[in-house]
Amino acid sequence: MDRRSKLIEILKTVTKQETLPEPGDSLFDSGLLDSFALPDLVSALEQEFSIQIPDTDLNPRKFDSIERIEEYLDSRN
Amino acid sequence: MAFIKEFGSWLPERVVTSQEAGSWVGADSTWVVNVSGIEERRFAVEEDTVADLAARAGRDCLERAGVAPGDLGMVMVASGSAERSFPGPACVAAQKMGAAGVPAVDLPMASAGSLFGLSMAARLTAQIGPILVIGAEKMSRIVAREPQERGVAVLFGDGAGACLITAEKGRAEIVDSVLGTDGSYSEDLTLENGMPIKMNGRSVILQASRKIPAAIRSLLDRYKIQPPDVLAFLMHQANQNLIDKVANTLGVPSAKFFSNIRKYGNTSSASMLIAACEWSQDNDFEPGLPVVFAAFGAGFNWGALLVRGV
Numbered sequence: 426m427d428r429r430s431k432l433i434e435i436l437k438t439v440t441k442q443e444t445l446p447e448p449g450d451s452l453f454d455s456g457l458l459d460s461f462a463l464p465d466l467v468s469a470l471e472q473e474f475s476i477q478i479p480d481t482d483l484n485p486r487k488f489d490s491i492e493r494i495e496e497y498l499d500s501r502n
Numbered sequence: 503m504a505f506i507k508e509f510g511s512w513l514p515e516r517v518v519t520s521q522e523a524g525s526w527v528g529a530d531s532t533w534v535v536n537v538s539g540i541e542e543r544r545f546a547v548e549e550d551t552v553a554d555l556a557a558r559a560g561r562d563c564l565e566r567a568g569v570a571p572g573d574l575g576m577v578m579v580a581s582g583s584a585e586r587s588f589p590g591p592a593c594v595a596a597q598k599m600g601a602a603g604v605p606a607v608d609l610p611m612a613s614a615g616s617l618f619g620l621s622m623a624a625r626l627t628a629q630i631g632p633i634l635v636i637g638a639e640k641m642s643r644i645v646a647r648e649p650q651e652r653g654v655a656v657l658f659g660d661g662a663g664a665c666l667i668t669a670e671k672g673r674a675e676i677v678d679s680v681l682g683t684d685g686s687y688s689e690d691l692t693l694e695n696g697m698p699i700k701m702n703g704r705s706v707i708l709q710a711s712r713k714i715p716a717a718i719r720s721l722l723d724r725y726k727i728q729p730p731d732v733l734a735f736l737m738h739q740a741n742q743n744l745i746d747k748v749a750n751t752l753g754v755p756s757a758k759f760f761s762n763i764r765k766y767g768n769t770s771s772a773s774m775l776i777a778a779c780e781w782s783q784d785n786d787f788e789p790g791l792p793v794v795f796a797a798f799g800a801g802f803n804w805g806a807l808l809v810r811g812v
Contacts, residue, residue, distance in 0.1 A: 453704070460707040461743050467708070480712055481686055485704035 428474075428498065432491060435469045448491040463488060470494070476501055504624035505672030506787075506809060507632070509779035510563025510664040512555055513766065514546040518642075520656065527652040534656045539742020543659025543767030545642040550660075552581050553591035556638035557598035559662035559772075563634060563779075564599070567666045571601035575631025578607050578623060580615025580771040582693060582800065583639045591638060601634075612639075612693070613738050613799025615771035616663065620795065620807055621679040623667040631669075637771035638662035647698040654699050657741070659767030663775025674787040674809040680721045681805035682713065691800040710744055710798040715751040717806040718796055725808065727792055729754045733811070736781055738797035739763040739773035748796075771799070787811030 426434075429448075436445055436452070439462055446455040453459070458466065463485060471478055476498075487497045520534035520541050535541055546555060556579050564571060577599075579592035590608030609615040616637035623633035641658035667676070687709060690702035714737070722729060729752040737745055742763050749756040760781040769776060774797050787793060788811045798804040 460704045461711075461747060463704055463708050464711040464747065467712075480684070480709065483705070483708050483712065484687075485702070485708060 428495065429491070431473055432494060435466065435473055436491070439465045439469055445491070451489050453485070453489055470498070474498060503669065504627050504676040505668055505670065505812065506674045506676065507569070507666040507668045507670075507672035508563055508567035509775060509782050510559050510561070510566055511662065511776045511779040512558035512562055513661045513776070514544040514550070516545045516547070517542050518545050518659070523656040527650050527655050529652055529656060537653070537743070538657055539761070539763050540657065540767045541764045544661055546640055546660040550640065551591065551594070552584050552638050552640050553594035553598060555640060555660065555662040556581070556591050556595035556636045559638060559664040560595060560599045560634050560636050563664035563666050569632060569666060571599045571604070573632060574601050574604045574634050576605050576607065576623070576626065576633045577601055578609055578619040578633065578635045580609040580611055580619050580635070580637045581639055582610065582612025582615065582770050583641055583644055584608070584610065587695070595636065595638070611771060611799060611801065611803055612691070613740065613770045613773075614797040614801070614803040614805065615799070616775050617738070617795055617797035617805050617807060618681060618803065620665060620667065620676070621681055621805065624676040624679070627667050628669040633667045634664060635667060635775070636662060636664045637773070637775045639770040639772045641770060644693065644699060649698065651698065651701070653703055654701050657768045659769050661766055661769040661772045661776050663772045663779055665775050665778065671812060673782070674793060674811050677808045677810055678721060678724060679805060679807040680717045681803075682717060683801055683803045685801065687802055691802070707744060709802055710740070710804070711747050711751070713802070713804045714748050714796050714798050714806070717804055718752060718794055721794070721806045721808050731792065732758065732794050733788060733791040734781060734785065734793050735759040736774060736778045736793065736795045738799065739766065739777055740768050740798070
């Protein structure tokens with residue numbers, strides 16, 4: 426499974442939603458993510474991609490869309 | 503050694519329902535309860551100041567403990583909602599309690615101030631005598647400021663809590679604490695003079711939901727205590743969903759986290775001590791069993807404090 430597919434699966438699991446917004450669309454503005462689902466998303470990313478996301482990186486904007494999450498993951502490689 | 507001798511609290515009589523609070527921002531009470539767990543909060547009368555609330559909680563604590571105000575070594579008052587920059591509420595609260603002459607220190611720290619106060623008092627009490635730590639907030643004055651934000655105005659309430667720390671044996675021994683501060687996200691939760699609260703709720707919840715469990719784990723690890731072995735968690739009452747999330751992260755049932763946010767809303771630095779006071783009226787610290795205090799607030803400041811019943 427490629428990274429985009431893994432990411433989509435994580436988002437579906439965390440949000441319990443089957444339909445996701447376009448990769449560039451805001452996950453918050455679309456109503457998919459809220460303040461209390463965001464920590465679960467971050468934890469799931471850490472687990473799936475075997476990374477430790479430091480608290481200093483926990484800016485919600487970095488996780489606001491599929492593309493932004495991918496950009497963040499790229500920055501960690 | 504330092505001990506928790508007694509708790510105290512004071513809450514205003516006026517009950518403001520979530521239906522009323524929601525009406526200020528065009529939200530219904532179901533939404534308020536769903537996003538926060540808050541059904542009611544208390545609002546003080548117009549004339550009351552933070553110092554008035556602090557003095558009442560402090561007096562309640564001293565009366566329960568049977569300690570005279572003049573015997574205190576220090577008074578600490580944590581508040582993020584003081585009416586003015588200086589003097590802070592500590593000096594007035596101490597004077598109103600009958601403790602004029604006793605050194606009184608302000609901790610202008612929203613939400614986490616009482617926890618920091620307990621931690622510092624535990625380290626000082628053997629040298630300077632009994633220390634009365636108070637958290638007091640009059641948030642109603644602040645949430646009334648325009649423009650009222652939907653996600654902020656409905657959260658807060660007024661109240662005060664207190665805790666007397668002594669070097670003489672009390673109800674629980676203060677074992678250790680973990681405190682942290684990081685100003686990287688200081689702009690995500692601010693209260694400028696005369697302005698409404700500015701809060702980036704996503705950032706606050708994200709940071710709090712990581713830092714609180716991490717602080718608790720770090721503290722418990724020092725003493726090889728597993729979270730399920732803790733008798734009770736007495737946490738800052740910010741939001742029921744946050745309390746549940748912290749409990750879930752630690753792998754303990756939410757029922758272990760005492761909660762009264764339903765009745766009082768978020769009373770910022772007062773909430774943890776109000777909760778502790780209420781918990782201690784219906785529960786005992788059991789000998790040897792750990793109880794954990796925890797808080798997170800603007801700054802960000804956060805931490806956890808471990809006590810054991812004696």
